[in-house]
Amino acid sequence: xxxxxxxxxxxxxxxxxxxxxxxxxxxxxxxxxxxxxxxxxxxxxxxxxxxxxxxxxxxxxxxxxxxxxxxxxxxxxxxxxxxxxxxxxxxxxxxxxxxxxxxxxxxxxxxxxxxxxxxxxxxxxxxxxxxxxxxxxxxxxxxxxxxxxxxxxxxxxxxxxxxxxxxxxxxxxxxxxxxxxxxxxxxxxxxxxxxxxxxxxxxxxxxxxxxxxxxxxxxxxxxxxxxxxxxxxxxxxxxxxxxxxxxxxxxxxxxxxxxxxxxxxxxxxxxxxxxxxxxxxxxxxxxxxxxxxxxxxxxxxxxxxxxxxxxxxxxxxxxxxxxxxxxxxxxxxxxxxxxxxxxxxxxxxxxxxxxxxxxxxxxxxxxxxxxxxxxxxxxxxxxxxxxxxxxxxxxxxxxxxxxxxxxxxxxxxxxxxxxxxxxxxxxxxxxxxxxxxxxx
Amino acid sequence: xxxxxxxxxxxxxxxxxxxxxxxxxxxxxxxxxxxxxxxxxxxxxxxxxxxxxxxxxxxxxxxxxxxxxxxxxxxxxxxxxxxxxxxxxxxxxxxxxxxxxxxxxxxxxxxxxxxxxxxxxxxxxxxxxxxxxxxxxxxxxxxxxxxxxxxxxxxxxxxxxxxxxxxxxxxxxxxxxxxxxxxxxxxxxxxxxxxxxxxxxxxxxxxxxxxxxxxxxxxxxxxxxxxxxxxxxxxxxxxxxxxxxxxxxxxxxxxxxxxxxxxxxxxxxxxxxxxxxxxxxxxxxxxxxxxxxxxxxxxxxxxxxxxxxxx
Numbered sequence: 001x002x003x004x005x006x007x008x009x010x011x012x013x014x015x016x017x018x019x020x021x022x023x024x025x026x027x028x029x030x031x032x033x034x035x036x037x038x039x040x041x042x043x044x045x046x047x048x049x050x051x052x053x054x055x056x057x058x059x060x061x062x063x064x065x066x067x068x069x070x071x072x073x074x075x076x077x078x079x080x081x082x083x084x085x086x087x088x089x090x091x092x093x094x095x096x097x098x099x100x101x102x103x104x105x106x107x108x109x110x111x112x113x114x115x116x117x118x119x120x121x122x123x124x125x126x127x128x129x130x131x132x133x134x135x136x137x138x139x140x141x142x143x144x145x146x147x148x149x150x151x152x153x154x155x156x157x158x159x160x161x162x163x164x165x166x167x168x169x170x171x172x173x174x175x176x177x178x179x180x181x182x183x184x185x186x187x188x189x190x191x192x193x194x195x196x197x198x199x200x201x202x203x204x205x206x207x208x209x210x211x212x213x214x215x216x217x218x219x220x221x222x223x224x225x226x227x228x229x230x231x232x233x234x235x236x237x238x239x240x241x242x243x244x245x246x247x248x249x250x251x252x253x254x255x256x257x258x259x260x261x262x263x264x265x266x267x268x269x270x271x272x273x274x275x276x277x278x279x280x281x282x283x284x285x286x287x288x289x290x291x292x293x294x295x296x297x298x299x300x301x302x303x304x305x306x307x308x309x310x311x312x313x314x315x316x317x318x319x320x321x322x323x324x325x326x327x328x329x330x331x332x333x334x335x336x337x338x339x340x341x342x343x344x345x346x347x348x349x350x351x352x353x354x355x356x357x358x359x360x361x362x363x364x365x366x367x368x369x370x371x372x373x374x375x376x377x378x379x380x381x382x383x384x385x386x387x388x389x390x391x392x393x394x395x396x397x398x399x400x401x402x403x404x405x406x407x408x409x410x411x412x413x414x415x416x417x418x419x420x421x422x423x424x425x426x427x428x429x430x431x432x433x434x435x436x437x438x439x440x
Numbered sequence: 441x442x443x444x445x446x447x448x449x450x451x452x453x454x455x456x457x458x459x460x461x462x463x464x465x466x467x468x469x470x471x472x473x474x475x476x477x478x479x480x481x482x483x484x485x486x487x488x489x490x491x492x493x494x495x496x497x498x499x500x501x502x503x504x505x506x507x508x509x510x511x512x513x514x515x516x517x518x519x520x521x522x523x524x525x526x527x528x529x530x531x532x533x534x535x536x537x538x539x540x541x542x543x544x545x546x547x548x549x550x551x552x553x554x555x556x557x558x559x560x561x562x563x564x565x566x567x568x569x570x571x572x573x574x575x576x577x578x579x580x581x582x583x584x585x586x587x588x589x590x591x592x593x594x595x596x597x598x599x600x601x602x603x604x605x606x607x608x609x610x611x612x613x614x615x616x617x618x619x620x621x622x623x624x625x626x627x628x629x630x631x632x633x634x635x636x637x638x639x640x641x642x643x644x645x646x647x648x649x650x651x652x653x654x655x656x657x658x659x660x661x662x663x664x665x666x667x668x669x670x671x672x673x674x675x676x677x678x679x680x681x682x683x684x685x686x687x688x689x690x691x692x693x694x695x696x697x698x699x700x701x702x703x704x705x706x707x708x709x710x711x712x713x714x715x716x717x718x719x720x721x722x723x724x725x726x727x728x729x730x731x732x733x734x735x736x737x738x739x740x741x742x743x744x745x746x747x748x749x750x751x
Contacts, residue, residue: 081715088717092505110717112506197610200698256590258610258699400716401524401701408700413612422523429518429718433502435509 037329040071041337044100046148046318047079051285055353056101062349063340070333081400084110091116096323098334101148104136104319105393108145110434111321117144118322118331125342125364133361136393137319145319146338147361149354152282153378154209154313154390155302160373162190162275163299170301174243177304181252184275191274193247195257195410196265200403203410205278206247207232207240207402209303212311212388214239222394228431228438232420239306241416241423244409258411263290270294278303280315281357284372288355295355300374302381312381313390317361396434399426499724504717515724524701528709535620535705536684542624543680544673547631552661554632555639565636569629576626580693583622584609609695612702619694619703623687631676638672639665674744678737685733706732 045056053076060072075097077083084107090096091111102108111117119142120126126134126143137145156177163170166187171177181192196202214221217236224230232238247253254260254274263286268274270291287295302312320341322334340346347365350356356367358378367375381387392398402423409419431439499515501508519525554565571579586592587608595605608618642664650660666673688707691697697704697712706729713722 084717085715088505110504112504116506197699200696258607259589400712400718404698404700407698411612411699413700413702425523429713429721430716433504433718435502 037332038067038069039329039333040073041098041326041330041333042073042075043337044075044077044097046101047083048076049079051354052076052079055349058349058353059341059346062345063337066340066343066345067333067336070336072333072337087111091323094323094325096325098326098330099320099322099337101318101320104133104145104147104316105390106396106398107392108137108319109139109396113139113144113321114141116324118324118326118334120144120146120322120335120338123335123338125339125362128342128363130361132314132389132393133316136316136389137321145321146342147317148320148341149282149317149350150356150358150360150365150367151317152280152315152357153300153302153381153387154205154280154315155278155300156209156276156304157269157279157281157283157374158276158299158301159269159272159274159297160299161297162272170299171304172310173308174239174304174306178246178250178252181247181276182250185252190272191254191268192252192276193254194260194265194269194274194277195247195253196260196262196277197257197407197410198259198261200407202262202265202279203244203406204402205280206244206303206410207406208390208392209278209280209313210237210240210243210305211391212313212386213303213305215388216309216311216386217307222391225391226395226397226431226436228436231424233417233424238416238420241406241409241420243303244406244419245412245416248410248412262286267291270298272297281374281378282315284357284374285355288372296373298372298374300377302386309386311386311388312378314358314387315390316393397427397431397436399423399428399430401426495723496727498720499727501720503720503723505719508720511720515721516728518721519724519728522709524704524709525706527701528704528706531616531703532685532687532705532707535616535623535687536681538617538620539623539627539684539687540677540680542620543628543631544676546624546628547676548635548666548669548673550628550632551635551639552665555636565632568632571626572629574626576689577693579622579626580690584694587618610699612699615695615699615703619691622694623684623690626690627680627683631680634672634676634679635669638669642668674741677744678741681740682733682737685736686729 043056043060046052053074056074056076060074063072064070077086087096087100087102088111096116102111121143123146125146129143129147133147133151134143137143137147158170162168162184166183168180168183171180184190184192214236218224218230221230221237230237232241248257254265254268262279262283265274265277266279266283266287267290269277270287271294281300284295284298287298302310304310320338322331322338326334341350342362342364344364347360350360350365351368356371356375358375359367359382405414405419405423405426408414409416414422428439498508500510500512502511502514503509550568554561554568558564587594589595589605589607589610592608594608598605606614609615646664646668647660650664655663686707687705688711691703691705691708692711695703697708706725710722710725710729713725
């Protein structure tokens, strides 16, 4: 009897505590309309790799120096397509973190921003953004994202020492590129062109990084592509698939092209065991980790094109977003967090946490003087006005299987034309899913 | 005595409720009030029945988690027009039948050896069964490094003997076969175990009588062991074929369906559709996989079981 009474008393006490907890929460939620709230927020990092976690933690530490009372809890997520699904699931179930990092461009377009995200059009930093970046995180109604990290380019990363030893000059036409590669092959001992299909995404680069050249030849290509009028199976876009096939058929690739991974390929490039690597320059951050002394041996040139006058393909910075479910005091805290990110202190953290691989999308941040050498190479294309955005930032249409298709083409399993036709079919699903006119 | 009585009664009560007996408790006395079933039924309905029927609905929509539009059988049309699908189907059947056959044959002979007196029998039994206990993803990652064409131990050993060093997982002609071989390595332990149980259950008088009549070992296997382990064979075929047709984890951990699409099976095609955010389409794919596996397994299982009964 005694035991039972004690137990029920304990349960009653527990219940009272729980009720008090609810009352307190209700209180703080009700009182958060005030301007001086310091509501705690959560922040979802861009991945669960050490670099993403460190970046997120550094940002929070810096933020708390300015706003010591606002608690920020860092959450992580898987990268890649699993991460895409997690973001969509959390947004659609109303359980998204108060601030989250995610891609800009076509992946952002799939988030239904008008119904799931808080508009940021009136934030003070909105005026400092480049026009290109604004377009990649906006719908027709509002701006939804703040830039995080620098822009970067896609094209060919090359070893400058190898080039100078063999007396080669940076190619502009595809023929020059092939001739350079054959000279490197003839010299012996150095891989002319790296392929790393062990990480399938790297196989897409000849296609994706050629897009500025496609745009330069046909400025309306992206619009026609979105409208189901332009196709990869026709020139000029077919060139990317043909290039992918040709470097294999001419025997210019490393022997272990099918199993080599991105990180190991970058090591080979940095140490001069390989000369050229079609890549996005953001990967220079990995070279900084693995071969810090050789970072400045690596240069960049735009994807060479048949007719010359090659253009650099530019990838925009990623975005930081606030979901619609974040309101009141939490919204105020989240907005403060974004503003801090684009303040001088925030820019300093961006510069130290991730090596800038190109110019920033906001005038608030500047690339430091100790930026990697290839950033200067990218700047030359900027200065000459010979750049163009990657397709994923100007068209929402991107098929899910481009990696596998380019691996097939690049390993000689299928021809360039077959691959291009397959990809044209692959994007149809995405276009229909987005309910784009002209695809049903 | 009480316990022996209880078990069958409880069992029959459960069966009677399950098979729509008009009123549990009137004919057969149940030990438990029928509302005891409510938690189990509620869990089953919420977590299994509702999602299953919801998936039939969503397979008819274009669904991106935010909103769904009803498009009739559009997803199924799309799925069957997908060139990767036919490819995936062929690979699935190749993989399912090849691994199943290999597991039956290897498992049977290993079981014959391991039920006869051989040296270190207990040790060999353990070694053969051990891979079953490891996580499939772990096996995949381990073999990916062992079979790496340039840095893997297997090709390193082959190189010492100047043998060809194939790209096990990277050669488009070899990838699926290599994964199937790893699958057999991992799964043959279960098949062996089931066959061993089947062989041990054969009365030893049959073997003794056959030996007395001067039958050779091969003849004993063919006329006694094989026919009398038929129930075991049926179980192994069904289990390994279902496993093979649904296989995904090992393929994903080793090649991700690559290089290109050369080792894609239905399950990995569906998973990639899901990854790409085509939730309606991938749900339709799962409905198709469900129908295909059922269409193969139900007749096969009743065929094999009928044979087993006729014995």
